[in-house]
Amino acid sequence: MVDRLDEVDKRILYRLVRDARNTSAPTVADEVNVSAGTIRNRIDQLESDGVIRGYHAHVDYERAEGRLTNLVVGTARIDERERLAKQIAEVPGVVNVRQLMCGTGNIHVTTVGEDAQELSRVTRDVSEVGLEVEDEHLLQHEEHRPYHAFGPEGRREGQSIADFMSLSGGAEVVEVSVARGAEIDGLTLREANERGLVAPEVLVVSVERDERILTPKGNTEIRADDLVTLFARGGLSEETVAAFRGD
Template sequence: MSKRLDAVDRRILYHLVRDARNTSAPEIAEEVNVSGGTIRNRIAQLEDAGVIRGYHATIDYQRTEGRLTNLYICTSPVPDRDRLSKQVAEIPGVVGVRQLMKGRSNLHVTAVGDDMQELNHVASNLSSIGLEIEEENLLQSEQVLPYHKFGPDESRDGITITDFMKLSGGAEVVELPVSASADVAGLTLSEANERGIIHPNVLVVAIERDDTILTPRGDTTVRADDLVTIFCRGGIDEETLEAFGQGSR
């Protein structure tokens, strides 16, 4: 099942792909104006959801005593593709396996060898398990880049998150879990606003409920155990925290 991402999730993914080793949670938190703890929690959620599948070093094998990296473009019978890709991963020298949703050339294999003899041995192993090698080439270089729509220039109707913050007078973005005893629990957002429970300077921008991200509307009811993301113009105060049942920060 796919996971819906909000602006914070997207920015996390952008920075982790760009440079996971040298990017800290506080650095991402400062950019999107949330706490470092929120970023760490979001990373854990993205890992649990299978969006972040691992963290890997990018290695230039040519700089390791002149080793060669080869790309094999193979065809697997579609019903056997999953099984064969697992077998390919066990072949010595293979460092990457990619499946494509197509009939031919549907399995791309990357392998490293000390010389062409070792790479030829990998090719023989691929053929022996039932793959047809359509093409092979030595890799010169490869880059992994972050998706630009997850980055700092991401926009919504022409207004960036940063622009919104400026227009809001430096608003603070906060995630608050709703406790069962919270004043807003069981109320619609309109009711909470009319009763003065949610301050006019507080804008509810997202509600996460049971792995679903809801777009808040006036008739949206806030429930206990919801995770609510709010923009607070001028910063969050104790009154707002208490409204969501959180007390002192």
């Protein structure tokens, strides 16, 4: 199953991949203009959905007592690939296993050892599991970076985030965070309708506040940092979205 991510989810993933240890919910919340409670709730959901599979230290094994890191490239039958990958991951000395969508060289195994002799032993153990070893390479260095499309590039500092999804027939669903000082900040939905900020054809589907999902009613007050989902059959005007974003 492919999970659809909105812009808040993407920014959370970007920051966690960039530096999970020093990323806090309030830090991300300030950046995307929602509450820290919302960020914590989103992280819990991303973990539950399997999008975030864990948090790991990026270790330089050469600096850890001069250990060597080796990349083993091997081939497994397509119908055996997943089973073999799981078995290989249990071999002592194996620190990473990747499955590739190709015919040959479809499993990459990263191994660590004190010296060349130990690396050879690990490769032999991997081969005995059933992997046909094609090649080996000593790794010198590896860089990790967050996916740039999930980051803040191209956005103004402090800009509220809106996520658009177009539906058939010109309908749109928009998820927008309410900026502090926006026209709708502090108004009830009834007051917003009376002032023309939310047109009659626009449906407020939900309001996410901290760790709660509110069912919108006429007396529901919209507050800064709320994450509001809007629906309109004929599409949403820029003026309506701006009333929430404070543009």
